[in-house]
Amino acid sequence: MSDWIRVCASDEIDEEDLIRWDHGERSFVVYNTEQGYFATDGICTHAEQHLEYGMVIGTVVECPAHQGRFDIPTGKALGAPVCVDLKTYPVKVEDGQVFIRV
Amino acid sequence: MTDITTNAASSGIRLDRKRLKAIARRSDRPGLIYLAQWLAFLLATGSLVVLAMGTPWVWPAMVLHGVFLAVPAYAMSHETAHGTAFRTRWLNEAVFWVTSLLYMEEPLHRRYTHTNHHSHTWHVGKDSQMPFDTPMDFKGWLLEVSGLALLRFHAKVLWQLATGSYSEIMRAVAPADELPRMTRNARLFIAVYAGIAALILAGVAWPLWLLLLPRLLGAPVMMAFTLIQHVEMQENSPSILESTRSFRSDRLGRFLYMNMNNHIEHHLFTQVPFHALPALQTELRAQLPAPDPGFWRTNLEVASVAARRSLGLNTRAASIRQAPHMITEGGFERVAQRTM
Numbered sequence: 001m002s003d004w005i006r007v008c009a010s011d012e013i014d015e016e017d018l019i020r021w022d023h024g025e026r027s028f029v030v031y032n033t034e035q036g037y038f039a040t041d042g043i044c045t046h047a048e049q050h051l052e053y054g055m056v057i058g059t060v061v062e063c064p065a066h067q068g069r070f071d072i073p074t075g076k077a078l079g080a081p082v083c084v085d086l087k088t089y090p091v092k093v094e095d096g097q098v099f100i101r102v
Numbered sequence: 103m104t105d106i107t108t109n110a111a112s113s114g115i116r117l118d119r120k121r122l123k124a125i126a127r128r129s130d131r132p133g134l135i136y137l138a139q140w141l142a143f144l145l146a147t148g149s150l151v152v153l154a155m156g157t158p159w160v161w162p163a164m165v166l167h168g169v170f171l172a173v174p175a176y177a178m179s180h181e182t183a184h185g186t187a188f189r190t191r192w193l194n195e196a197v198f199w200v201t202s203l204l205y206m207e208e209p210l211h212r213r214y215t216h217t218n219h220h221s222h223t224w225h226v227g228k229d230s231q232m233p234f235d236t237p238m239d240f241k242g243w244l245l246e247v248s249g250l251a252l253l254r255f256h257a258k259v260l261w262q263l264a265t266g267s268y269s270e271i272m273r274a275v276a277p278a279d280e281l282p283r284m285t286r287n288a289r290l291f292i293a294v295y296a297g298i299a300a301l302i303l304a305g306v307a308w309p310l311w312l313l314l315l316p317r318l319l320g321a322p323v324m325m326a327f328t329l330i331q332h333v334e335m336q337e338n339s340p341s342i343l344e345s346t347r348s349f350r351s352d353r354l355g356r357f358l359y360m361n362m363n364n365h366i367e368h369h370l371f372t373q374v375p376f377h378a379l380p381a382l383q384t385e386l387r388a389q390l391p392a393p394d395p396g397f398w399r400t401n402l403e404v405a406s407v408a409a410r411r412s413l414g415l416n417t418r419a420a421s422i423r424q425a426p427h428m429i430t431e432g433g434f435e436r437v438a439q440r441t442m
Contacts, residue, residue, distance in 0.1 A: 017123065047221055049107065053119060055373055057128055057189060064373045065109065066217035067185040078191070080210050081217045083277045 004092065004099040010037065011096070018061065020052040023102060030091065030098060031072050033059045037091045038072045039100045045077065045084035108223040110370040112340040115389050122371060125378045125385065128189035132377035133181075136360070137197070140178075143170045148312050155311065161319075164311065168320025169358070171313075175204035176324050177360035177376075183213045186375040204317065206256040208263055208291055210284045214276040220372055224332050224345040226438040230271045233442040237417075237427075237434050238333055243408035246329055249321030255442045263288035271441060326401045327358070330394075331365050333404055336425035337437050342369040347423060348383075349394040363397070366390055394422045 007021050013032040020042060021028045027042035029051045040061070042050050049065035056062075059072045068082030075086035090101045106112050147167035154160040181187040182198035202209045215230040222228035233252065234242045245251040262269055263284045276284065302310045336344040343366060351363035361379040362368060367386060374382045383390075394400045403419045407428075411417045416431040418424070427437070 055126055066220060067373060080213050083279060
């Protein structure tokens with residue numbers, strides 16, 4: 001298992017919002033929701049669009065391209081046009097900093 | 103042919119992320135107000151049909167009722183296909199089903215072909231929602247505006263889905279796991295339509311006078327709205343500004359069409375709900391071409407261009423935007439065959 005990596009200060013992500021976070025060749029999205037902070041892969045499983053401009057609605061993220069929706073905590077695809085779940089990653093907040101384990 | 107996804111980025115349009123987020127914020131309220139207003143209009147125009155029954159006025163009354171039935175049914179089916187009409191998902195999906203029944207397209211087929219349309223807007227061989235041959239001639243215009251071509255397409259799609267005879271386009275745009283669900287839905291749709299037909303044949307008159315005939319009679323106005331989204335525009339362009347048309351509209355048109363006269367804006371940022379499209383238009387105005395003239399003038403110019411094209415005359419329109427290759431004289435080269 002890899003180590004925790006710092007993403008940003010927790011107040012850099014607005015409530016009910018997300019930020020894009022790139023690490024090496026990979027791209028992720030980190031969310032601040034009413035249930036806490038979460039992280040998923042950055043690319044939608046439907047048409048390979050980045051979720052960077054996606055909408056966070058409660059604990060759901062909506063892809064900006066075709067409005068496919070995923071449950072943020074589990075990554076579960078919530079119906080057409082998305083059928084394949086997003087991969088999720090552990091996130092923790094310590095001393096006002098958001099960390100991800102990828 | 104470009105292989106990139108057609109959207110704001112491919113069109114060189116920029117909007118601050120936080121501003122976009124504020125504009126695209128979701129709410130149930132505008133959609134519920136719209137539904138209430140739509141139902142009130144249907145009640146009023148339906149009452150006119152009932153009052154005019156037995157007189158020649160029943161036909162114009164049915165046309166009016168049909169316009170208020172067909173155009174918002176299309177618009178709401180489209181908006182809910184995007185999932186942007188309501189914040190609450192189950193409400194969005196329930197309205198999506200009902201309006202798709204009125205529009206006569208199986209919901210998953212509608213959603214998957216439409217996502218494809220946004221990914222590859224007006225790209226020949228890729229866009230599954232090119233509803234007419236381009237450039238359009240007068241025969242194509244008649245087929246489109248009458249609603250007959252779309253009716254034939256929707257009947258064919260329902261039959262193909264119900265019998266499991268999936269087309270290449272269906273297999274290309276929808277995951278294989280979804281096809282059986284589409285078959286189930288199509289059979290359900292056919293059962294509903296068969297039930298309505300059985301009622302009419304059994305002598306129950308209201309579905310004929312308030313639903314079936316108005317839906318058919320209202321179709322030409324619905325088609326006139328959708329026709330001008332892309333007609334005479336550029337095929338195979340990465341830029342939505344070149345492939346898509348916005349047009350000015352009065353208050354009634356904006357209501358019936360749920361602000362989709364801002365069609366360039368919709369294609370650039372599909373996550374923006376119908377009620378926020380005017381705000382998006384204001385935000386982007388400096389980056390966009392001026393909208394074409396209103397609904398009637400744009401449609402009259404399109405009809406005129408299609409007729410002149412069939413006659414071999416000059417096809418330059420008086421004021422609407424046209425792709426350069428659409429302007430010809432003495433013949434034209436077909437660029438795309440319809441995919442609907």
